[in-house]
Amino acid sequence: MSGRWVGFVVVALAIGALIVWLAVRYPQVLAGQGRRVDxxxxxIWLGLIGTSLFLHxxxxxxxxxxxxxxxxxxxxxxxxxxSFRHDARDIFERMKAELLPHSVRIVGETVxxxxxxxxxxxxxxxxxxxxxxxxxxxxxxxxxxxxxxATRLGFKSENLTFNKLYRTANGMVLAAPVKIxxxxxxxxxxxxxxxxxxxxxxIRSLLGMSFLGRLSGYEVRGDRMILRP
Numbered sequence: 001m002s003g004r005w006v007g008f009v010v011v012a013l014a015i016g017a018l019i020v021w022l023a024v025r026y027p028q029v030l031a032g033q034g035r036r037v038d039x040x041x042x043x044i045w046l047g048l049i050g051t052s053l054f055l056h057x058x059x060x061x062x063x064x065x066x067x068x069x070x071x072x073x074x075x076x077x078x079x080x081x082x083s084f085r086h087d088a089r090d091i092f093e094r095m096k097a098e099l100l101p102h103s104v105r106i107v108g109e110t111v112x113x114x115x116x117x118x119x120x121x122x123x124x125x126x127x128x129x130x131x132x133x134x135x136x137x138x139x140x141x142x143x144x145x146x147x148x149x150a151t152r153l154g155f156k157s158e159n160l161t162f163n164k165l166y167r168t169a170n171g172m173v174l175a176a177p178v179k180i181x182x183x184x185x186x187x188x189x190x191x192x193x194x195x196x197x198x199x200x201x202x203i204r205s206l207l208g209m210s211f212l213g214r215l216s217g218y219e220v221r222g223d224r225m226i227l228r229p
Contacts (some may be wrong), residue, residue: 104186111186111227121225123207126184128153132205136225140208141166143183143195144175149205150197153180162199174199183211188229190214 104123105112113121113136121136132149144166147157160176175196183193194210212218217228 106186107226109187109229111188113225113227115223115225119223121220122204123185125207126182128181128183134207135204136212137206137208138212140206142175142208142210143180143193144202144206144208145178145195145197146202146205147197147199150178155197157197160197162197164196166196185227188215188227 105114113123115121122133123136124131124133126132127149130152132145132152134143137144145153145155150160151157155176155178160178162174162176164175164177166173166175175198178195178197180193180195182189182191184190190211193214212227215227215229219226
């Protein structure tokens with residue numbers, strides 16, 4: 001048997017060994033019959049392409065074996081990376097929550113918010129297609145929008161009626177009742193959310209009970225707030 005055909009046999013055996021190893025080491029990745037067939041087909045095609053190049057170029061047996069090992073390692077790396085995709089996403093979500101406190105972390109069907117430096121919970125929500133950052137305030141009866149955020153959402157101050165009185169830590173303030181068509185925080189989406197536009201100057205919009213009260217539940221655990229749809 002020539003050196004080229006020996007190389008072909010080596011590649012075929014390497015691919016077979018890789019399939020068996022993956023099936024034993026990571027059975028969850030190949031849980032379905034269809035996945036096993038797809039992986040087998042992919043590796044066979046990889047082997048055919050590699051060996052055809054080897055036979056066509058008449059590479060020395062040593063070089064062919066080295067290239068075959070490299071391609072087998074690449075294939076194994078791709079499969080392993082795919083199998084750990086959920087763990088990688090979880091690590092990414094944790095890092096994002098640390099670096100961007102207003103971002104949320106999705107855990108199953110719940111949403112986790114990490115407290116900022118002063119212990120406040122800030123969250124970014126999609127409000128009618130616009131990203132708005134809120135300070136979570138369980139003492140606020142409604143979602144309260146600043147004038148700037150309200151303008152971004154298309155509410156014009158000249159068309160608003162400031163006739164609703166709110167008691168705040170800084171005294172009584174007037175606000176204009178409005179309706180938000182849709183609010184989304186992670187997997188949580190609520191429609192027709194009651195809100196008001198704050199007439200006074202405010203730094204941050206507030207996520208109040210007109211949103212929180214429509215959830216199935218929410219709680220604070222240490223430096224985390226958990227929202228349940």
